[in-house]
Amino acid sequence: GAGVSQSPSNKVTEKGKDVELRCDPISGHTALYWYRQSLGQGLEFLIYFQGNSAPDKSGLPSDRFSAERTGGSVSTLTIQRTQQEDSAVYLCASSLEGRLSTDTQYFGPGTRLTVL
Amino acid sequence: SQQGEEDPQALSIQEGENATMNCSYKTSINNLQWYRQNSGRGLVHLILIRSNEREKHSGRLRVTLDTSKKSSSLLITASRAADTASYFCAPYSGYALNFGKGTSLLVTP
Numbered sequence: 480g481a482g483v484s485q486s487p488s489n490k491v492t493e494k495g496k497d498v499e500l501r502c503d504p505i506s507g508h509t510a511l512y513w514y515r516q517s518l519g520q521g522l523e524f525l526i527y528f529q530g531n532s533a534p535d536k537s538g539l540p541s542d543r544f545s546a547e548r549t550g551g552s553v554s555t556l557t558i559q560r561t562q563q564e565d566s567a568v569y570l571c572a573s574s575l576e577g578r579l580s581t582d583t584q585y586f587g588p589g590t591r592l593t594v595l
Numbered sequence: 596s597q598q599g600e601e602d603p604q605a606l607s608i609q610e611g612e613n614a615t616m617n618c619s620y621k622t623s624i625n626n627l628q629w630y631r632q633n634s635g636r637g638l639v640h641l642i643l644i645r646s647n648e649r650e651k652h653s654g655r656l657r658v659t660l661d662t663s664k665k666s667s668s669l670l671i672t673a674s675r676a677a678d679t680a681s682y683f684c685a686p687y688s689g690y691a692l693n694f695g696k697g698t699s700l701l702v703t704p
Contacts, residue, residue: 512692514694521695521696522638522685522694535691570637583640583643586637587637
């Protein structure tokens, strides 16, 4: 596609429910990233995929968060037993190669998650 | 932490004026990138400056980097109302971009 797409654009859920957020990267991009932006905060790095593997999961805030990427393309970020502090905009980005000093990350429009 | 810290937090200017935003970071970097975020277009990459570069231009944007002071600046010349947005610097030292809270720029006609 022309850019990174994410779905849903908005998600409202009740505390304790599980949610799945989807990211479709730019075709041909091998690297994929998830970030989280809370109200009034900067963007917090969550996880990075190179192909289907995730060399760095250190940014995931708790074991309720997990992510996978299949076929070197689509990625899903899953949050189990959601808490109110999980409310944020979840942004996905992709880049051509990853780990390069000149690699530009292209961001999707984000999924706004609200946990009631 | 590589997290960039932008200064000022908010900036209000009139169309035609120049806007300068500053960024500081803590440790060594490969490059530093600037992004813009507004409600209409999401997060957009503006410019990348490598650690061995001191200045870079792109259209009305001018970025400087001083690795000895661990600081960078973004200058927007002849600002327009459409430049109204939040601007983030992101020190890059591997693969993750470490954004700060950004500078909120308001350009009034």
